[in-house]
Amino acid sequence: MASRPVQKETSSRPHFLQFNNLACETAGGKVIFATDEWFAPARNLLKRDPPEFIASAFTEYGKWMDGWETRRKRIAGHDWCIIQLGVPGIIHGFDVDTSFFTGNYAPYTSIQAACLDQMPSFTLEGDRTGMAASPSQFEAVAQLNTDSWEELVPMIKLNPGYSESCHNYLNVTYPHRVTHIRLNIYPDGGIARLKVYGIGKTDWSTVSSQDLVDLVALVNGGVCVGYSDAHFGHPRNMIGLGRADNMGDGWETARRLDRPKVLKVNEKGILQVRGCEWAILRLGHPGIISKIEVDTNHFKGNFPDSCKIEACSLTPDEENNFIHNQWRSDKPPKWRILLSPQKLKAHHRHLFSGESVVQCGPVTHVRLVIAPDGGVSRLRLWGRPVSNYLTHPQQISKLLRQRSIAGQIVSAWWRKILLESCAIKSGLLCSYNAPAI
Numbered sequence: 001m002a003s004r005p006v007q008k009e010t011s012s013r014p015h016f017l018q019f020n021n022l023a024c025e026t027a028g029g030k031v032i033f034a035t036d037e038w039f040a041p042a043r044n045l046l047k048r049d050p051p052e053f054i055a056s057a058f059t060e061y062g063k064w065m066d067g068w069e070t071r072r073k074r075i076a077g078h079d080w081c082i083i084q085l086g087v088p089g090i091i092h093g094f095d096v097d098t099s100f101f102t103g104n105y106a107p108y109t110s111i112q113a114a115c116l117d118q119m120p121s122f123t124l125e126g127d128r129t130g131m132a133a134s135p136s137q138f139e140a141v142a143q144l145n146t147d148s149w150e151e152l153v154p155m156i157k158l159n160p161g162y163s164e165s166c167h168n169y170l171n172v173t174y175p176h177r178v179t180h181i182r183l184n185i186y187p188d189g190g191i192a193r194l195k196v197y198g199i200g201k202t203d204w205s206t207v208s209s210q211d212l213v214d215l216v217a218l219v220n221g222g223v224c225v226g227y228s229d230a231h232f233g234h235p236r237n238m239i240g241l242g243r244a245d246n247m248g249d250g251w252e253t254a255r256r257l258d259r260p261k262v263l264k265v266n267e268k269g270i271l272q273v274r275g276c277e278w279a280i281l282r283l284g285h286p287g288i289i290s291k292i293e294v295d296t297n298h299f300k301g302n303f304p305d306s307c308k309i310e311a312c313s314l315t316p317d318e319e320n321n322f323i324h325n326q327w328r329s330d331k332p333p334k335w336r337i338l339l340s341p342q343k344l345k346a347h348h349r350h351l352f353s354g355e356s357v358v359q360c361g362p363v364t365h366v367r368l369v370i371a372p373d374g375g376v377s378r379l380r381l382w383g384r385p386v387s388n389y390l391t392h393p394q395q396i397s398k399l400l401r402q403r404s405i406a407g408q409i410v411s412a413w414w415r416k417i418l419l420e421s422c423a424i425k426s427g428l429l430c431s432y433n434a435p436a437i
């Protein structure tokens, strides 16, 4: 097993927390194996809601705990479980949260990862409190050869689940796509939640230039890279799977305190306020957006009055600089309007296509601006992926200079992009390798 350096994050808010939780149950994460689930089942690790403690709750197996808790081992070995990520991708960090596990927390952990071409067919269903893995489950999991998986986090000591220390943040640098995680605890004990922060990775070479794809979807590698406010819900929720389950599964800001004490609307019915809130998202792949959905599902007394969407093209270096300056630098990105201000309705799926969507050409980032505040449950941006070379003029001129060297292939490719008005099948020249932020 190769050991790689891991940094235990000491700052209270490590940078990777802005990424998506690829293992969350709402992203399709599943526990497919656990050695022991006596006190509490491993699937609790993947719950979206924060852990709870109910002093009076007991089951026939012991104290009810909101997490994964194994029994005190009286046999050789240690406990472990395997998690199938809902969205395979690149991992940037973990939060091993031991909330409320104090005299029974797992004192040590290590984390391994694998990218399995063939997804294992087994999984754990139902309430498994009081259960241990059966011999046939051990036999099935042995085929995955988990002992040789890549070690992302070597064995480290965990902090117990008191409120000031329960988050064990672990930074990782591992540039390969991961589909499965093995969480080891030594020798036994409990963990409330495991969050696997990263960015989804799609194989864009399989996406046809004829298909409209949701370029910002979590599953397609979309990620939130900045926002003005996330008081009740993080903007990354807007790119999750399906429609939102409830208000907690959307982006919701606090009420702005700079609103006039008595509100007025203009002749178009738009509220007269100066302030707004915004969220910036990087697309999973540069593309030309032609259809937009803004869903205010569940936001009934707190939907935004209006919204607009802007777009721009940024290189990874430019993005890094803007993030570093919290998107407030003297020279802001050159945002172009993609969707002009639109009045929004409560609890409603707003669809915009045709002339309502302004043709901006290929873009890499969007900014959703809501006025004055409120909640949006989903944002979908359908479009065609295009080469990132098309989004940056300097890269096009570099490409032209390379034409003579690369000969036939580039020349054919260049002709194709000129003739087919930019919408091309991704592949040869279009990997958009945005760096970790």
Ligand SMILES: NC(=O)NC(NC(N)=O)C(=O)[O-]
Pocket: 039, 061, 062, 063, 064, 065, 069, 071, 072, 103, 104
């Ligand atoms: N009071 C406890 O939590 N005891 C045990 N755990 C549960 N969940 O009952 C234990 O010591 O592992």
